[in-house]
Amino acid sequence: MIDVKETLNAAEERMEMAAMYLDEQLARVRAGRANVAMLSGVRVNSWGSMVSLNQVANVTTPDARTIAIKPYDKKQIRDIERAIMDSDVGITPENNGEIIRLGIPQPTEERRKELVKQCNKIGERTKVEVRNARQDTKDKLKKAIKDGLSEDNEKDAEADLQKIHDKYIKKVDELLAAKTKEIMTV
Numbered sequence: 702m703i704d705v706k707e708t709l710n711a712a713e714e715r716m717e718m719a720a721m722y723l724d725e726q727l728a729r730v731r732a733g734r735a736n737v738a739m740l741s742g743v744r745v746n747s748w749g750s751m752v753s754l755n756q757v758a759n760v761t762t763p764d765a766r767t768i769a770i771k772p773y774d775k776k777q778i779r780d781i782e783r784a785i786m787d788s789d790v791g792i793t794p795e796n797n798g799e800i801i802r803l804g805i806p807q808p809t810e811e812r813r814k815e816l817v818k819q820c821n822k823i824g825e826r827t828k829v830e831v832r833n834a835r836q837d838t839k840d841k842l843k844k845a846i847k848d849g850l851s852e853d854n855e856k857d858a859e860a861d862l863q864k865i866h867d868k869y870i871k872k873v874d875e876l877l878a879a880k881t882k883e884i885m886t887v
Contacts, residue, residue, distance in 0.1 A: 703845045705858045712838040712862060716869040719830040723873055726823045727880045730816055734883070735762040735805045740770075745784040747777065757781065758801075770794075770801040808884075816884045824877040828870060835866040 728738035743754040754760060758772040758781060772778055781801055782794045792803045808816065839862065842855050 703841065703848065703850065705842070705845075705850070705854060708838055708841055708845075709858060709861055709865065712834050713865050713869075715834040716831045716865065719827045719834070720869055720872050720876070722830075723823060723827040723876055727820055727876060730820055730880065730884070734765050735768045735803075737762060737768065739790060740768065740785070740788075743784050743788045743790065745777070746780050754781065754784065766805050766807075768803040768805065770803070771799065772801070775799065813884050817881050820877060820880050820884070824873055827873050831866060831869045831873065835862055838862055 728736065729741060737755075737760045740754050740760060744751040745754055745757050747757045754770070757774070757777055758770045761769050761771075763769050770781060772781055775798070778796055778798070778801060782796060785792070785794045785801070785803070790803075792805065794801045794803055796802070839859060842850070842858050842862075846852060846855050
C-alpha cells in the first residue's frame, strides 16, 4: 500500500520544481532592464574548457541600462566577447581594454509584446507540467484503491492534491503577471 502523504509530497515537489524552472527562465528574458541573469547561459572558452561567464569575470550592473563585465584575466577579453556574440543575448559588447560593457536598448512596444508572448509560452509549459504532476498522482491514487487504500482516503488525498495544484497554478500566474508588468513598464 502506498503512503498517501509521501505521494502528495512527491507531487508538490514536482510542482515546486516546475515553478522554480519558470522563475529561472523568466529571469533570462530581457525586459529592457540590465540583469546579470541574462548572461547565465553564456559559456566562455577558458584555457581549453567551456565555463560559465561568472567563473572568468565579475559581472555587475552599474545602472539600469548597462551590464559591466570585468575579466579576472585581461587576456580573456576577446574570448568573453566572442562568447557573448555567439550566445542568444543579442547585444553587441563594447570594451575599453579592461571592461566589457553591454548597453541594454529600450525595447519597442512591439518587442515588449513579443517578450510577453514568449513568457506566456514558458508559463503555459509550466502549467502543463503542474497539471501532469497532478494527473500522475491521481493515477497513482486510483491504482492504490486496488491495493487496499480506502475510497475515502483516496478522495481526501485527491482534494489535498487539488489544493496543492491550485496553489502552484496561482504561483505561476503571479510570476507571469510580475514579469509582464516588468516588461511593459517603460
